[in-house]
Amino acid sequence: MSSAVLALVFPYGAGAWYHDGNSNSMIEFTVLKRSRRSRARLGILKTPHGEVMTPAIVPVATNATVKALRSDEVLATGTQMLISNTYHLHLAPAQPHAGRPLARGGEETVAAASGINAFMQWPRPTMTDSGGFQVFSLGFGRDLGVGKVASASFPNRLERAVTEGAQPQSVKIGEDGVRFRSPLDGGEIFLGPRESIAIQERIGADIMFAFDECTPPRVMRGYMRAALDRTHRWAKACIAAKRTDQALYGIIQGSVFKDLREESAKTISRLARGGGFSGFGIGGDLGDALGTSRIGTRTILNWTVPLLDSRLPRHLLGIGKLDDIETIVKAGVDTFDCTVPTHYARRGIAFVSSKKRGGWEAADFTKAVMLRDRGPIDAACDCLVCSGYRRQYVAHLFRAGEITGGAMLTFHNLYFFNGFVARVREKIKKGLL
């Protein structure tokens, strides 16, 4: 890593390798600069495990690992904060009794290791998602075969729109929480606001998220209305259930419905004003990436962000392709998580510097041409991988089914995304965004 990039990523120094101090203090968010051209802002998010320069991307470490990388490697990519998952950690480290709610959940394994930071040897800030996304991804998402963002393959499948009163097949959404089937032993997993908070407190991340219901793309309004009431009720229940002084973010839902999104922003803001939340998550269906519905992420953010207390940090849940980043930052997002850099890396896709619009392009290492390419992964990148290995080698690893290829591209992609966001911060600092 060049010293220039290091300075952007770790302006206060990289800090000592793993040190777990007293971690039970609240977070503190400071806005350093507000753009005059947009809602973009530069800030510092202070947590018990160090500071995050915002805007920042938060790579996804669902199972207490950024898939394919060691924590020290993740650190070397310039990553400032990670987000792990309540649902997965409740299930995963628990060996034989995964089906039993709470008593023997995986969070106990994490707690016994002194929390997520020590457990995964990650010294920097962490978040835990509440499991609300799994209500969608294992429910309607799975039934409809869609992700949270409408895509080209989606319209054909939408005859089965989610209407009022609908239930997913393998997940049951109730008024007090959600019943899942454990993929490990088929046992029942019940997750509601109380359960989610209890688990997140055992995991011990700096920032927790309220348990919400993430809805699929283009839900019908009637369904969204009822789901939003649940999410709001659960938000209050999360606040009531919370015992530690970890930070808790409330989540705004409402899909593409302006009045519902506004109502949600106001409701969650009110709870934040009351001291229940120390930040905001914006989640759910964030509009059509293809633009066919004419309501995109930017529009939805423009409805909601102005209604939020500007002193508190705003996290956009699960959005962060390179093409999205400037847009969401300009709409006032401070942090965002996204699986794209890590997920795509394991599929053989590297994001590399380019003269094309946006300054990047995708390079597919599973293509045969890559086997003949003797150049570096990204000629303009100075990461550990790019500074030595050739494209043909990485392509060979993918061809041979070697996991090292995915690990190398994961490293590079995270380095690339972190550098990309660091440049966005520079633009804000210089008044260019």
Next chain:
RNA sequence: GCGUCGGUGGCGGAGUGGUCAAUCGCAACAGACUGUAAAUCUGUCGCCCAUUGGGCUACGCAGGUUCGAAUCCUGCCCGACGCA
């Protein structure tokens, strides 16, 4: 030289009289993926037109049997193994 087994699409390998342009795997090509169900999934993959669909050439080569053959018979060529 004799014998046995075998020769199928880029490769491997099914199929053993009709529903076969031919299961499947690999490779190739294209696509998808945004709070990770995912080191995954989907599509194409003989040639020529076409929207469903149609036409042509195909299962080592040449003949034959049959209404009909990748599948049966004969000869030839090639390969592996065995015996000389």
